[in-house]
Amino acid sequence: MNRRGVGMTSSATRDLVWFSEVQWDFLSTRKQRLLQRFSPRWRILFVEPYALGRSAHWLPVTRGNVTVVTVPFLKTVPYRIGRLLDVALLRNAVASAGELILRFWLRRLGFASRERIVGLSNVYWGRVAARMPCALRFYDANDDHLAFPGSPSWLPGYQSRYLERCGLLFSVSPELTARLPLPSTVRCIELGNGVExxxxxxxxxxxxxxxxxxxxxxxxxxxxxxxxxxxxxxxxxxxxxxxxxxxxxxxxxxxxxxxxxxxxxxxxxxxxxxxxxxxxxxxxxxxxxxxxxxxxxxxxxxxxxxxxxxxxxxxxxxxxxxxxxxxxxxxxxxxxxxxxxxxxxxxxxxxxxxxxxxxxxxxxxxxEHSWDALALRMEEELLRASEREAG
Incomplete structure (x- = not known):
């Protein structure tokens, strides 16, 4: 497959930090199918949640050109205990602990550069990801993350905060795009699902x-x-x-x-x-x-x-x-x-x-719906958007 596209003639490596709502090895989803097809010029850190009763990657593991690490955060707090997170003081304390772990791995694994690209599909990380210095922020709307049962009342604010700082949106459907509080400056790309x-x-x-x-x-x-x-x-x-x-x-x-x-x-x-x-x-x-x-x-x-x-x-x-x-x-x-x-x-x-x-x-x-074609389009759109932000 011809992988040449916008920005592909440059030999510079690009760093991508993706905050995921699902674990890499638990269920094969759109994220894994796309990221594992990115060209070798990308270094990718996949930040996955902890889930009780499932294996975790407390120490980073590699999956092709993707590094996977587990960082416990707000989404991983059990539901009954999680009601305590409605108290802002407790929520901020829990979030600060998770952010410290994240910062450790970002530095340890070499993903602390301000030139990194930040991607989000785990809305619980929204406020933290919105503050991270980066060349580009994007949101992957693969589901209506606020419509899941048990979503707390404070979560829409985390999503809005992140979207305000976004330059790019990938969405699986026009219906989902229409539900998001998007600033007019966000470029929207409908990138559905596919198949191997x-x-x-x-x-x-x-x-x-x-x-x-x-x-x-x-x-x-x-x-x-x-x-x-x-x-x-x-x-x-x-x-x-x-x-x-x-x-x-x-x-x-x-x-x-x-x-x-x-x-x-x-x-x-x-x-x-x-x-x-x-x-x-x-x-x-x-x-x-x-x-x-x-x-x-x-x-x-x-x-x-x-x-x-x-x-x-x-x-x-x-x-x-x-x-x-x-x-x-x-x-x-x-x-x-x-x-x-x-x-x-x-x-x-x-x-x-x-x-x-x-x-x-x-x-x-x-x-006609291959992951190869979708991954190439996502990669090229990220390069275009990051170059526009830099310019």
Missing amino acids: YDHFATPLPDAPPELAAFAAEGGPLLGYAGAMDWVDTELLRETAAACPHCRIALLGPAYDRTWRERNRALLELPNVHWFGKVDYPELPAWVQRFDLALMPLLCDPLKRASHPNKLYEYAAAGVPVLAIDYCSALGAARGVIHIAGSAGEFVAMVPEALRDTRRAERQAFAS
Whole structure:
């Protein structure tokens, strides 16, 4: 791939500090897919949160050209204790401790230069990131971060403070961009989600044993791959009840530790099985076995503004896709997937979707949305913006 672009003739190394709301190794997301494709001229520090019960990188580790380090901060305080953070004095004390750890690693790892670029997708770091001397600040709006359950009342101020100091915004959807309190000086780039096409399109001959055993019970295999927290579980229950001859496989983690207990009625159905998190390298072997890939996502404000990369992963695998109409990004795929306008229509469309033979068309659609192209555009936009700021 030709990586030349604006500013690419210079041999100068560029430093990027990214404040992330998800851990690098826990779940493969848009951030990892983009950053790991940046050219070697970039030195990237990925500041991830701490999460109870998950592995942390208290000492930095490298992931290609990315250095990953865990810094506990406001977002990582447990919810019940976190209510104490509504008291500004306590919140500032906790934030100061996290900032001291951050400053240590910035200096230790060589990311303290005023020429660095600062990127933010973890709004809790907003006030700190807004104060950091840098050549450019940008915000990656991959979700409506203020719409998550339990978001504190003081968090919008952290987001606004950061956006006031931004020069560039990357957003996954126009709906999400419209929700942000953006100054007129911020340049907005709609940069959706994508796919590692070859990763999902290359046929894998062997099915995972656990999935093969479940599928062997008989009937078409319906599957969902993604975070469980965003699934419309009532819609899944209706689908499972209306299609008792089908197997429904659920792949992915649940961020909410009470999710299993709250959805016991779904998981106890004889034709439904939750396999938990599947590591990204193994995911194509599972998805390629679906007779029908499902997108039964909640139709709420949070998901309305999203841009699902699972759409492109399913399409790259070639399998038929059935989605509830929960976000505008699905519109571009109407020619190759099935989109239901209601729960009743979703259930009724299962037989038709199972008969879909447009494999080549789906894969051609997916190939147009590669992470390589998106990463190159982000890289070039960052270089252009930083050069404008310097000029």
